[in-house]
Amino acid sequence: MLINSSQISAFEKRYRTNLINALSGFKSVNLIGTVNKKGQTNLAIFSSVVHLGAEPALIGFIQRPASVERHTYENITETGYFTINHVHEGIYRAAHQTSARYAREQSEFDETGLTPEYLNNFSAPFVKESLIKIGCSFKGEIPIPFNNTILIAGAIEQIVLDDELLMQDGHLNLQAAHTVAVSGLDHYYRAEELERLPYAKPGRRV
């Protein structure tokens, strides 16, 4: 079937949101941990974390418009630090629950039972239960003018993970970490390995 742009615009809001959110394919599931200057922690689930580059090591995510409350954004710009924590099969329900609209004075850590963990003198809280954790410093924000979202860029300052997840060539074993993926807003998946392919060169037949 063909769905064109006028049909997309005419869809009921929730229907359109479901459809467009599913279109990009499987997405990563990460918890972003922050704290404000008063020590109030925040934890929020994001499916828009994206690799920006390896040298320098940069990672980003898309933040929704300024018209909604954005504790994550406020804490990052206030303190300059945030953590990105992989979500695995044991915590995806708690991770999803962080998307509820809690008041500013409530911490999603308290509300979902996930545990804030301060490691290696890093000022933002990691998620203790997560098996792959990334400490980032705020590199900058890039406004996306077409819909008033923002790309937040972070420099990777530290990586905390179980030794056995790091493979010999630097790659990570996400299946052993039970890292999950999401489709759309709410549909969670585990991943099962197909295969790792060699570096592609011209002339190879597939």
Add this chain to the structure above:
Amino acid sequence: MLINSSQISAFEKRYRTNLINALSGFKSVNLIGTVNKKGQTNLAIFSSVVHLGAEPALIGFIQRPASVERHTYENITETGYFTINHVHEGIYRAAHQTSARYAREQSEFDETGLTPEYLNNFSAPFVKESLIKIGCSFKGEIPIPFNNTILIAGAIEQIVLDDELLMQDGHLNLQAAHTVAVSGLDHYYRAEELERLPYAKPGRRV
């Protein structure tokens, strides 16, 4: 274990690339189809496609620096159109092979056996074998100054998919589409459903 930023900088290039590319979690796998004004087609695999917003319906991807050949970027800015095509279990090897450095006059369609398909008067080629295809118009480019990458934004003009993949509330059944995910640069996965969770509200225990 802890890996800090000085260790990351000191890693051998390939090791660092593998590690940093795996850090964001599972990523979508999409083929971006384009054609230049002379009719020369191009097809390239991207793991950086990201949802930008549902109203208006926008989708984006990260394009590498201008210092490397970028046929996809050149064709998009020259013609104003591109397609995004989900990669499924039957075509992920061919999709990976599009990442080989083919010369400008070679089409990855010819080289990998994937079939260009022109549909609904859309000027950029879709991938016939793909089950979820998105026709986009070029909305604009946003430079990411920290590493000279670019966020390319597209407006969703049309969606082409099998009827049975569209669920009643607008969500897509990516497992039925056999859509794959990738970790790092080369590690392909199938997805197995855990569950779809309800909209999160404060006060719910998890």
